[in-house]
Amino acid sequence: MPAEVRPGEPYPGPVLDLLAAAGDRTVFEHGTRTVSGAGMLGLVRRIAAGLRAAGLGLGDGVAMMLGVTPEAFAAIIAGHVVGARVVGVRPGLPPAQLRHVLHQDVDATVTDDDRGTLSLSDLLSTPDEGGRPELSARPGDIARLLYTSGSTGTPKACAQTYAAMSAAWTARPEAWPPAIKELASRLGRYLVFGSLSSQVMMEYGVLTLAAGGTMVVADPPAFPDAITRLRATASVITVPRLYKLVAAQRRRPADLSSLRALMVSGSPLEASRLREARDVLGPVVFHGYGQTETGTISMATPQDVPPSVGIPPDVIDVEARGPDGRPVPPGVDGELYVRTPAQATGYWADPGQSAEVFVDGWVRTRDLGHFDHDGRLYLTGRTRDVIIINANLHYAGPIERALAAAPGIAEAYVVGAPDEETGEAAHAFVVPEPGRTPDPAALRERVAERLGDACVPATITVIDEVPVGPNGKPDKRLLLPAR
Incomplete structure (x- = not known):
């Protein structure tokens, strides 16, 4: 059963409550090692104390260059506990992009080893004083910088406030839209891999906590082997990786009987390929639509008819607008404008790009799409493509x-x-x-x-x-x- 979360608690308070409620239940599995909710909460307390001892706190930029471990998850939450501006750094960035990220008002870099300003081992040497960690952030403070993919050039840093993170539904079961509620019921053993600095990877991880599930590290994330070996029930998957998984299952079927949810994200999925994936893998494909700037916008469940990406929840406003800036009728393509409770406030240190994309409280997605008469959303292209x-x-x-x-x-x-x-x-x-x-x-x-x-x-x-x-x-x- 999903854990109860105290209403009105600022971020990351709801996550701390989820960990406390989990108690001795395993929330993270890394190889032969398991970490309980109480154990993860202890890691968060020690790392937060270590950050404060290093003079880091409210408004400081803290970059996280970490692998996928219980300590990495705890470090990100601890960064929010002290009110820092947490900067996620994806592995594999080209040198020029890495330099760009680390030179955007970063005061300290936390790493698994001695490459950065602070190492996890140093932070974890701080004693655990117990109790509930004291939260330092104010609602309007910037909680994190989430970098876009950089597919059109230099990655842009989307600045999300603590108020926006508190407004997100991920850690609040009472606020889950129907599609998220269905997905949450399938997150018994959620594979995590690549980087917890990934917005999608981390937020599904918090959703797993709220659903009473366990994050399970897939290292390396080879599909279908990781699913079979770890008896995973759910995983994030990109479109190219999904295509490879379907082809592998056609050639030599693996035992994927544990699998209940594959969350496709990152790029559009052709309707014919989605039907093929459902034929081969079964009713497990959830097709999400969102952006770094906005978070999740809508999600199609396995029961939805492709190529729809589902019906946006009531708390999210989506309009398809024509060249004159006015909404277009159902069935007519327009540029999608989105307004979500958890959206970014703009691009960090980039007022020009911010003014172009964040317009009158709306986010210009640069995506083309339309609605049908039942409110289902369909994506048809990119305005810049x-x-x-x-x-x-x-x-x-x-x-x-x-x-x-x-x-x-x-x-x-x-x-x-x-x-x-x-x-x-x-x-x-x-x-x-x-x-x-x-x-x-x-x-x-x-x-x-x-x-x-x-x-x-x-x-x-x-x-x-x-x-x-x-x-x-x-x-x-x-x-x-x-x-």
Whole structure:
């Protein structure tokens, strides 16, 4: 049963209450080691005391360069206990991006070893004085900086206040929307991997705590082996990893009988591929839609009909707006504007970008989509994912969907590149289904029939798989240099 959380408690108070309520129950499993709720609370107390002893507290920027361990989870919560501005650092960042992150008002860096200003072992040497940790933050203080993927250049730091984190439903079962309530019931053993600095990874971890489940470390996160070996019931999965899992299950089925939820995030999922995943894996795929700037916007459960990403909860406002800035009727595509209780206040130290994206209390998602008459949300593309051909704008999304729906095509990606005759031209990259050989002429004809001759790709290249960035998302920028 979900734990009870005291209403009105500022963040991370609800998480501390969840740990206290868990008591001797295992909340984190790392190899042969298990940590109870009481044990995790003790780790939080010691690390928070260590941070304060190091002179860190309210308003200080503390970067977390940590692996996936009980101590890493505790360190992030402890950073919030002392009222710091917690900066999550994903592993695998290119050197230039890492320098950018660590030079944005960071006062200390916490690491697993001696690479940073502070090591976890030093922080944990502080005695545990017991009791409930004293919370230092005020509602308007910045609680954390969440970095965007950087797929369009330098990652931007989304600044989220303590008030916004307190307003999020993750740790509050009484506030869970229906889709989250269904997901929570399946989080008995939730796989964590990669980095707890990931917004998605951490927040599903807190949701698991609130649902009475256990976070289980998958190291390495090889699917399907990790699911089978650890008897996992749930995991986050990117679209490319989902495709690989489905293909592996077709070739050599593994025992995935424990699996009850795969939370797909990071990029859109084609309707045909979602149906295939459900056919092969069963009713376990939850397709989430959200952004670093907003948090979760909506989620489709296994019962929802693709390609909908579900119905946004009542506490979240979503509008599809036309070029004039006014909402468009159901069935008509528009740019999605979103307003959530837990959204960021803007980009840290970047007023120009903030003014462009955070508008009158709304977040411009730069995504295109529409609603049906029942309120279900459908994504159709990105406003910035455009190719200017003969001075006309053409979106890459519809071209990708036309190609991906062709027989024998598993995935399709389209990028624009300069062209001497047309200004820009579309270039397509397709991943064929196993044993299939695409016919470029047939693919071009298909695009022409559906979208017109101007959208026909200048080149169609067959690739084994799409390159991905450090966060596991497809990175289309890496496709063109390979041409």
